[in-house]
Amino acid sequence: MREMLDSYEKHRDSLVPILQEVQDKFGYISESSVEGIARHLDVSQSYIYGVATFYTQFRFTRPGDHMVCLCRGTACHVSGADQILEHVERHLNIREGETTDDGNFSLETVACIGCCALAPCMTIDQEVHGHLTPQKATRILKAGNKKEKK
Amino acid sequence: MTGPNENDRTVLVCKGTGCVSSGSIAIYDAIEAEIKKAGLEEINMKLTGCHGFCQRGPIVIIEPEGVFYSAVQEKDVPEIVESHLKNNKPVERLFYRDPVTDEPIKCYKDIPFYSGQERIVLKNCGHINPEVIEDSINAGVYQAIKKVLHGMTSEKVIETIKKSGLRGRGGAGFPTAVKWKFCRDEKANQKYIICNADEGDPGAFMDRSILEATPHQVIEGMIIAGFAIGATKGFIYVRAEYPLAVKRLGIAVSQARERGFLGDNVAGSDFSFDLKIFQGAGAFVCGEETGLIASIEGSRGMPRTRPPFPAQKGLWGRPTIINNVKTLSYIPEIINRGADWFAGIGTEKSPGTAVFALTGKVANCGLIEVPMGTTLRDIIFKIGGGIPDGKKFKAVQTGGPSGGCIPAEFLDMKVDFDELAKVGSIMGSGGMIVMDEDSCMVDIARYFLSFTEDESCGKCTPCRMGTQHVLRILTNITEGNGKPEDIDTLEKLCKTIKEASLCGLGQTAPNPVLTTIEYFRDEYEAHINEGRCPALACKAFLTYTIDTEACKLCGLCKKECPTDAITGSVKPPETFVINEEKCIRCGMCFSVCPFGAVEKSSGNGGPQVRKSGSENNNE
Numbered sequence: 001m002r003e004m005l006d007s008y009e010k011h012r013d014s015l016v017p018i019l020q021e022v023q024d025k026f027g028y029i030s031e032s033s034v035e036g037i038a039r040h041l042d043v044s045q046s047y048i049y050g051v052a053t054f055y056t057q058f059r060f061t062r063p064g065d066h067m068v069c070l071c072r073g074t075a076c077h078v079s080g081a082d083q084i085l086e087h088v089e090r091h092l093n094i095r096e097g098e099t100t101d102d103g104n105f106s107l108e109t110v111a112c113i114g115c116c117a118l119a120p121c122m123t124i125d126q127e128v129h130g131h132l133t134p135q136k137a138t139r140i141l142k143a144g145n146k147k148e149k150k
Numbered sequence: 151m152t153g154p155n156e157n158d159r160t161v162l163v164c165k166g167t168g169c170v171s172s173g174s175i176a177i178y179d180a181i182e183a184e185i186k187k188a189g190l191e192e193i194n195m196k197l198t199g200c201h202g203f204c205q206r207g208p209i210v211i212i213e214p215e216g217v218f219y220s221a222v223q224e225k226d227v228p229e230i231v232e233s234h235l236k237n238n239k240p241v242e243r244l245f246y247r248d249p250v251t252d253e254p255i256k257c258y259k260d261i262p263f264y265s266g267q268e269r270i271v272l273k274n275c276g277h278i279n280p281e282v283i284e285d286s287i288n289a290g291v292y293q294a295i296k297k298v299l300h301g302m303t304s305e306k307v308i309e310t311i312k313k314s315g316l317r318g319r320g321g322a323g324f325p326t327a328v329k330w331k332f333c334r335d336e337k338a339n340q341k342y343i344i345c346n347a348d349e350g351d352p353g354a355f356m357d358r359s360i361l362e363a364t365p366h367q368v369i370e371g372m373i374i375a376g377f378a379i380g381a382t383k384g385f386i387y388v389r390a391e392y393p394l395a396v397k398r399l400g401i402a403v404s405q406a407r408e409r410g411f412l413g414d415n416v417a418g419s420d421f422s423f424d425l426k427i428f429q430g431a432g433a434f435v436c437g438e439e440t441g442l443i444a445s446i447e448g449s450r451g452m453p454r455t456r457p458p459f460p461a462q463k464g465l466w467g468r469p470t471i472i473n474n475v476k477t478l479s480y481i482p483e484i485i486n487r488g489a490d491w492f493a494g495i496g497t498e499k500s501p502g503t504a505v506f507a508l509t510g511k512v513a514n515c516g517l518i519e520v521p522m523g524t525t526l527r528d529i530i531f532k533i534g535g536g537i538p539d540g541k542k543f544k545a546v547q548t549g550g551p552s553g554g555c556i557p558a559e560f561l562d563m564k565v566d567f568d569e570l571a572k573v574g575s576i577m578g579s580g581g582m583i584v585m586d587e588d589s590c591m592v593d594i595a596r597y598f599l600s601f602t603e604d605e606s607c608g609k610c611t612p613c614r615m616g617t618q619h620v621l622r623i624l625t626n627i628t629e630g631n632g633k634p635e636d637i638d639t640l641e642k643l644c645k646t647i648k649e650a651s652l653c654g655l656g657q658t659a660p661n662p663v664l665t666t667i668e669y670f671r672d673e674y675e676a677h678i679n680e681g682r683c684p685a686l687a688c689k690a691f692l693t694y695t696i697d698t699e700a701c702k703l704c705g706l707c708k709k710e711c712p713t714d715a716i717t718g719s720v721k722p723p724e725t726f727v728i729n730e731e732k733c734i735r736c737g738m739c740f741s742v743c744p745f746g747a748v749e750k751s752s753g754n755g756g757p758q759v760r761k762s763g764s765e766n767n768n769e
Contacts, residue, residue, distance in 0.1 A: 012448040016431055020390060054450040054607075055431035057390055074353035074547065074583045075509035077597050083737050090712050111434065111601065113391060114355030115168055116507055116581075117204035117515035126393060128171030134738060135710075 001033065005040040012041060019052055028059045056111075064099040064106035066144055068092075068124050073112030075119040084120050085109065087134035091141060104145065159235070160194040161185075162211040164276060166362055167394055168204030173224070177208050180224050184231040193235060196285075199363020199398075201276030202517035203263055206246065211258060211276070218258035219244040249513040249535040263514045266533040268495065270503050271479040272519045275363035280398050283405040286366035292411055294482035295373050299419035302485075304334060307378040311481070313489035315501040320346060320437075320474035321549065321578040322654070323500065323567035329471060332461035333379040336469040341381040344465065344472045345372055347388040347395070348442060350434040351550030352601060353581035356505045357475040359517050361388065361395040364479075365402035369425065371478030373416060374485065376423045379471050383424060387442055390429040399427050434551075434605035437579075438653045439464075439472045441607065452607045453653035474579070476505055496522030500566035510547075510583035513538045522566040526556065529565070530584055541586040544685075545669070549578030551598045551605075552658030554665030555591060574665045576658065588760075590687035591670040592677055596624035598662040606655060613656030616647035620663060630690035632678035637667060682753025686760055689735040691752040696726050696739075697761075700747035707739035707748060 004021060008014040015037070022033050029052055038045045052058040070085050089095055092105050099106040115121045118130025122137065129140050163169075163178040178197060185193055201209050206220035210230070217240050219230065226244055233239045245254035246261050255261050269275075278285035286292070298307055312327035333341060345368060349357040361368060372384045388396055403425050406412045414422045428446055435441045436451040443465050445451035464470025480502060484492045493501045500522040506529065509515045513535030520529060526546060530536070537543050545555040548565075554575035556563070563569055567577050585594065603617040620643050623636050644660030651657045667674060676684050683691040696707070696716075703723050708716040715733040718726030728739070740748045746761040 013446065015448040016445065017429070020429055020431065051448065051450055054452075055433050057431040072352065074550070074581065074597070075515075077352075078510050078583060078585055078589050078594070080737075083741070086736055087712075087738070110391065111350065111432075111605075112352035112354070114349065114358045115171060115204070116353055116355055116509035116583075117168055117517075118171060118207075119509060119515075121171075128167060130168070130171055134741060 001036055005036060008040070010041055012043060015041060015043075015048065015051055016055070019048075019058055023058060027063050028061055030060075061099070064103050066105050066125055068105055068107045068122060068141070069113070070096075070107070070109045070122045071113045071115070071120065072109045073114075073116055073119070075116035076112075076121060079119040081120040084122070084132050084134055084137050088122075088137055088141070091138050105141070158214055159192075160196055160213040161235075162196050162198050162213060162276070164199070164201050164207060164209040165197040166200030166204065166207075166276075166359060167392075168200065169207035169209055170394075172207040172221075174208035176224055177210065177222055177227065180227040181210070181231065184227050185235065188231055188236055190231070190235055196279050197281075198276045198278060199280045200359040200517060201258075202272060202359065203514065204517070205515040209276075212240075215240075216257040216259055218246055218256070218261060220246045249538070262535065263516065263518070263533055266528065267519050268503055268521050269519045270483050270495075271360060271367075271476050271505055272363075272517065273483075274367060275359060275517075278364065280363055280365055281401050283366060283402070283409060286364065290486070291364070291366045291482065292370055292409075292417070294485035295370055295377075295411065295417055297485055298374050298377055299417055299421055304378045304380065307374060307485070308334060310489045311378070311484060314484045314492040315489075315499075316477065316480055316484065316492065317500060317502075317567060318474060319476035319480075319505070319577075319580070320472075321552065321576060323577060326473065326477055329461055329473075330375065330379050332459065333381075333469045333471045336462055338469050340383070340468045341379055342465045342468060342470040343372055343376045343379060343381040343384040344442065344446075344470060345384065345386040345475060345478055346437065346439075346442060346472050347386055347392075347475045348430040348437045349389060349392075349475075349579060350432075350437050350605075351552075351579050351581050353509060353547070353550055353583045354507050354579045356507050356517055356580055358389075358392045358395050360475050360479060361392070362398055365395075365399050366406065367479050367482060368475055369402060369406050369411070371473075371481040372425065373411065373423050374481050375471060375473060375478060377421055379469070381469075381471070382422050384426070385446060385465075386425060386427050387430055387436075387446065388427060390431055396427065396429060403427065433607070434601070435607045435653070435655050438655060441653070442472060443470065450607070452609050453655075455652060476580075497564065497566045499568055504565065504577065504580065506548075506580045506582040508534050508582050508584070511537055511541065511586040511589070512584040520565075523564040525562050525564055527561040529582070530561070534584065537584065537586050541588065543584070544587055544589060545585045545591065547575075547583040547585065547594065547662070548581065549576035549658075549661070550581045551601050552576055552654065552661055553578050553581075554661045555585070555594060555669065556665070557669040559669075574661060574668065576661070588685055588687060590628070590683050590685035591666040591673045592624065592683075593628050593685075593687050595663045595666045596621065596628050599624055599659070602655060602659040606659075610650075610652040610656065612647045612650035613652070613659065616643055616651075616656070617659055619643055620647070620660070624663070627674065627677050628683075628688045628690065630677075630681065630688075632674075634678060636678060637671070637674055641667060676753075680753060684752070686750050686752050688752075692735050693730065693751050694728050694733060694735065694737075694740060695749050695751070696728055697747045697749055698725050700745055700761075701726055702745050702747070704744070706742050706744070710738045710742045712736060712738065 121130040317323040441451040441453040
């Protein structure tokens with residue numbers, strides 16, 4: 001962490017890139033990393049939380065091993081994304097923004113992943129799956145689960 | 151058997167986000183292996199960016215003939231190599247088929263999706279490897295900077311752009327040259343040019359595709375813009391949600407630096423210019439210029455009042471120009487081919503082309519570029535191939551959350567900045583979502599408001615509180631709790647938000663509501679007064695029933711029902727019935743029934759009945 005911070009200029013402008021790298025490395029922004037960043041940039045922790053919570057990219061709890069991101073873009077919406085979301089929520093038994101008890105899956109929604117021609121779609125660990133139906137979504141999630149257990 | 155041009159034969163495989171998700175990388179590897187096996191090593195292979203026809207991915211094109219294979223699967227590869235590459239017999243069964251006539255079409259230039267287009271910004275998309283700078287150079291990129299840096303003054307560049315009539319493609323359509331001139335005339339020791347690739351509009355993906363497919367074109371545009379306004383530093387503000395675009399931009403920037411197109415003495419001139427990539431962290435409001443600047447400065451991306459405009463006081467208080475990806479992509483072409491050429495395309499007040507992400511309920515989804523002034527009908531029915539499944543066109547939504555829904559009566563409207571504004575919508579960044587009879591217009595308005603309400607930065611009250619209130623009313627209507635006075639209240643609220651909000655987000659957020667009320671008032675009234683949703687989309691108004699005559703007692707609906715609301719059995723045969731008390735109207739039974747035996751209806755039966763089996767079965 002220290003090393004990583006030292007590669008950034010001690011200036012407010014570095015805040016967003018730092019937060020991005022922290023999240024990239026650790027999966028989320030922990031309290032201790034906020035402390036570290038605050039010290040490095042000489043700004044208050046509340047300032048950092050103020051900025052970080054403004055952007056949807058940043059999360060503050062440890063995510064599951066697999067990140068399921070359902071697209072709620074317009075094209076997906078008119079192709080039935082709501083139904084897919086409800087179905088995935090039921091299948092994983094969590095709500096949007098939550099992580100399964102076994103820590104395997106986290107479920108998030110995103111405004112648009114820009115694969116509108118493949119609507120409705122979702123990403124699992126950044127891999128895009130398009131032309132979803134509720135059944136197809138379940139199948140993909142089950143396959144992901146199996147891969148993990150091997 | 152050798153073909154006429156076998157020696158120049160190239161196999162192009164699309165590696166855009168869309169095709170990658172349909173498995174194009176495996177296809178590439180398989181073709182490569184198969185070519186080796188067949189001893190055809192003289193054939194070139196090329197990975198390209200997006201062709202635009204993402205829906206039909208993975209796409210493989212064989213040059214020089216331009217044979218177009220769509221939806222290619224790994225098992226098709228041996229046949230393509232054996233039959234086409236070796237024996238020169240293209241594989242007809244993999245050709246694209248016209249959705250209307252079912253005729254197979256061999257070459258991509260003959261497919262209506264492509265033949266109806268005129269590509270300037272997208273001309274290299276899908277034809278070059280974005281990760282190899284030589285490909286871009288061979289395609290003519292970086293020609294324009296040589297012309298500019300060795301023989302044009304900044305005034306001359308701005309003059310040329312002014313003559314071309316180019317208007318900003320970020321949405322508002324502000325003349326690019328006017329903006330540049332403001333900035334050029336400012337005296338400052340440092341100025342900045344920012345490329346706005348914070349494509350936050352749900353339903354738009356053209357900026358991503360351009361950055362993924364032809365990043366050097368954007369970089370060249372930025373260098374020229376920098377020269378014109380006197381900026382030596384530039385930023386590309388790109389969404390972090392676009393990992394492939396970020397990666398390819400990174401590669402492109404370092405290659406351009408190696409080749410001397412970026413850094414000190416660009417292309418051997420005395421002009422110096424360098425670029426940095428900044429990843430946006432996901433806030434729609436950062437698409438607004440002052441919000442974007444605040445975000446690069448490391449603050450919350452909240453817009454501020456203007457003036458001073460960014461062209462006078464922008465990033466770190468210095469004069470800054472922010473241009474959209476597409477705007478910048480036009481610049482080199484205008485320099486190369488002249489202002490008159492560009493001004494001759496499109497309409498008088500909106501010259502050039504428009505790039506749209508055509509999606510939704512349309513047969514051919516994808517990225518298209520057409521001259522300004524093309525009619526909606528041509529775009530949706532000619533290029534888009536019409537509405538699939540024999541359904542009826544209801545509306546087209548342009549401009550994302552800031553735009554409006556345009557009904558069928560305006561299908562012959564010529565699309566440009568001003569015409570769209572006349573019907574209450576906007577060009578926006580170019581999302582174009584087609585909706586059919588299954589889309590509920592009240593629900594669409596609610597959907598967009600839920601987006602803008604969420605993305606409102608909260609700085610000014612009309613936007614923060616107004617969008618909340620509008621969303622609450624719309625939600626009530628879609629949930630069956632609408633009141634007769636709601637429509638008036640909505641209109642009043644929307645006008646206030648439009649007039650009193652600080653930035654573009656609030657000023658345009660009411661557009662989806664106002665246009666749907668104007669053109670689809672009857673749907674609002676049906677929800678409020680008659681307790682039904684004409685599009686059969688809003689759950690609160692739906693009833694699902696099983697048609698016992700069509701039912702084949704397969705039991706699939708019962709198996710998939712998440713709430714055990716369906717009774718009946720396969721053995722001994724017992725009629726399947728949906729218990730309305732238990733039914734949560736999730737629509738599972740409707741989408742799984744293979745026999746069209748599940749019906750949904752709204753209100754008192756009548757014409758509003760739809761049978762399953764026609765949708766969601768397109769796997």
